[in-house]
Amino acid sequence: MALNPMHQFEIYKIGPEINLGNINLSFTNASLFMTISALLILSLLFLGTKKKTLIPSKIQLITEMSYTFVAKMLNDTAGSSAKSFFPFIFTLFMFILFCNMVGMLPYSFTVTSHIIVTFVLAAIIFIGVTILGFVKHGIKYLQLFVPKGVPIVLLPLIIIIEIISYLSRPVSLSVRLFANMMAGHTMLKVFGGFVISLGLLGGWLPLGFSVALTGLEILVAFLQAYVFAILTCIYLNDALNLNH
């Protein structure tokens, strides 16, 4: 059981079963680790902004750096008109980053390695951005599906292709994060299993691999949070500025 690389993704209840109508609302290990991530973010930001000094302490420095990092990313990709969406992007980035990073700790659970979590996040962004585009531009937002300078004969085909490309956004957004996290953690577990089954004699090589992969996984965890946030910025830019 412990050697099964997929065992780590199992979801189980913690505490009593809660049913609301037909919906199972039990508190699971996924909810537990989401709560832990959220509490970690809150405590980091709370501690970082509690004592404001001119010469920042380490924790204040981390908080300010994460703020400037996200603010710069938003400003570079979506322009100054997207400033009002900063809280959303910041929350999204920090939540995914902390979920990924908490998942890197031994005996923990990676929330983002489940497609439903990432897909819901992506779907919220997709629906929100679409509504925002229609609110901002009205029916003109449909221009997004009609590129300029296309002959009329080809137009029906191009429009269908553009719609498919637009609909593929949440899928690619969610699958990317989920696949990266799941593949990485499975690989770590497989190499960890090799260490045990090869024993004291041959286990050193996979152990080295495991250590190297852990480093890579931390990079991927950060990178995927970054890519998720920056793509949200790009989609926001499409909805706000409507230039293809």
Added chain:
Amino acid sequence: MKSIKEISARLKIAKKNISVDEQKEVGSNAASLGKALKISTELVASVVVGSTIGFLLDSWFDTKPLLIICFFFMGVAAGILNVFRSAKKMHKKL
């Protein structure tokens, strides 16, 4: 006041010591890995979405294999379009 001056002097020295090239290289390496992952999923996702739409329309209109074939190829086209677009965006940034 004095301490701020001292700090700014120390900051200047510290900034000099950081080799700028090294920092840049690490950043661009991570960024290009991100781009590679981004493009590969974009291609696949469009194909999947296109085929799913074809499949759903097929079971709607009862034209079993026809629409899924059409939409599969349109999904491929959309995927290539997506990849082309993000490649163009990257080229602009460079």
